[in-house]
Amino acid sequence: MMTIRGLIWLALLFAVAAIVATVGGFNGGQILLVLPPYRVDMSLNLFVVALVVLFIALYALIRSVRGVWKMPQRVAAYRARSKLAKANAALRDALGHLYAGRFSKAEKAARDALAVADNRGAAGLIGANAAHRLHEYARRDEWLAQISGADWQDARLMATADMRADGRDADGALVALTEIQAQGGRRIHAQQIALRAQQQLKNWSEVLKLVRMLEKREALHPAVAVRLRQVAAENLLRDRRHNPDALLELWQSLSATERQSPRLADLAAELLIALDRRAEARKIVEDALAHNWDARLLRRYPDCIVGGDAFPLIQRAEAWQKERTEDADLLFTLGRLCLHQQLWGKAQAFLEAALKLADNEPLKIRTHRALARLHEQLGDTEKAAEHYRASALAMNVV
Template sequence: MMTIRGLIWLALLFAVAVIVATVGGFNGGQILLVMPPYRVDVSLNLFVVVLVVLFIVLYSVLRALRVVWSMPGLIGACRKHSKQNKANSSLRDAIGHLYAGRFSKAEKAARDALIVDDNKGAASLVGASAAHQLHEYARRDEWLAQVSGNDWQDARLMATADMRADGRDADGALIALTEMQATGGKRIHAQQIALRAQQQLKNWGEVLKLVRMLEKREALHPAIAVRLRQVAAENLLRDRRHNPDALMEFWQSLSPTERQSPRLADLAAELLIALDRRAEAKKIVEDALAHNWDARLLRRYSDCIVGGDAFPLIQRAESWQKEHTEDADLLFTLGRLCLHQQLWGKAQAFLEQALKLADNERLKIRAHLTLARLFEQLGEADKAAEHYRASVLAMNVV
């Protein structure tokens, strides 16, 4: 099917033929060529035609010579183009195999893509990722060493950090991140990798710092962030378990949300009680309960008696009872506090009511044991034995 361009050329040829035929019909000129002893007499029209034919022939010959002369270069360019296409095809195959989980094929295709220098950076990163997935760490590092060029260095360092963190080489990951950050810029992915590395090294201070930074940038799932902050804070509290001042200083450095966490508040109170700092423990538990009503904090509250006087705690617990009338854990705590204060009747009433409302076996066991101790102190051995027996039966059920 003839193209538009072909039709235009055909129309031009017809126009030229018409013009030549028209002009040639009115031209009666002659050309005399004399070269002794020869003499040639031709019409002007024939002479013009011969000149045009000679020009076309000469042009064609020169063009053919030029093509022949440039043939080696054309062949070389063709081979280079073919090589480039083959390398690019191999690189595309390598990426496809990598994400399809065919890591051996991905590494082989990446090696084929290296025949072109322009593919060296990308192919080496793909090969390194494939080798890492195959747990061939020495070969992975060889691939990474082949990544050259300033444009690829950030990618190399980020990939190195990510793969080393994934391979539990936290120190290697942090070294790569430090080298990358020296060039400037704080990338979210770099902070995520650093978080994994610091977790592996149990650098809980850095973990807490990184979690807060990633939370601000909304780069961490809220549930994961809460869990990591909690684990980091717990470990940092335990690291200060022998120094009450350092423990309280760190506790105050936590955010209000973290201090209101029942789990963290319970741990902080437990550590302070062990250090005989019950007043601070009492305040921590009360503040946390004001925001999050929690059974473990209620149980811890009965251990926060300051100076052997449980009356202030009993009064505070009874004020809570106005809003939590049938809370078994609160009643159990009141029973323990009254038992400590030797308020036998109130202690028995609270504990028996807690036992009646208890909805889990563990609380029932604690209530039976506490009632057993109460009756022992009252000299009622039969009732004490009855509750001890009931606690043992409940333990067997659990």
């Protein structure tokens, strides 16, 4: 179907033909060309037409010669366009295969995309990622090494750090991250990679520092951040289990939230008790209980007796008991404290009350054993045996 443009050109052609025919009809001029011994006599109209035809013929001839002359360049340009199109198509295929999990095909397509030098950076990253997923680490490093463009160096270093951390090569990951930091900038993704690498190296002080930084920037899920902080702090505390002063210094350097964690407070108290620093352990337990009431801290509390005198702890626990009259774990703790202080009557009352309120088998087992030891101290072997039997039966149930 003829387009609007074609119709316009056809109308112009008819208009020009009509004008030429009209003007030519009124023109009676003659042209005389003399080239001895030849002589040509023709009308002006024929001369004009011949001149136009000659111009068109010469123009067509020149265009043809020019086209033949530039044919090699046109062929080369066509081949370059075809090569570029194929390389770009291969690059797109490589990306699709990579995310579809077809890593061998992704690597092959990335290699085809290298036919164009401009694709070297993107194809290198895709090929390296595919080789990494195939656990071909030597080939992965070859892909990364051929990324030479200045614009791609940040991407190369970040990909290197990420893949090395994923491959449990923490030292290699940190080397790449150090290069990134040398170029300036503190990127969240780089810190996340560094966190993984430091975890693998068990460098818990750096882990704790990175977790706090990422938590401030909301780059970690709150639950993950809490767990990582606890793991790092636990390991740091255990590393100082032979030095009470270093342990206490570390404890004070922790944030208030970390010091109030029942898990961490219980561990710190356990380590200090083992080092015979029971007064500091008691303070840690009491401070943590003031913010987070927890059964494990209550179980640790009787171990914090200083110099064999349990009265200060009994008084503090009785103050708690006024507010928490139905807390079985607190009653059990009071029973243990009174048992240590040889307050047999109070110990028996607290332990029997704890046994009535106990809602879990482990607490029942511990309470029966405490009552058995109490009756042994009182010389009532029959009741002691009953409680030992009850604790054994409960253990079987568990």
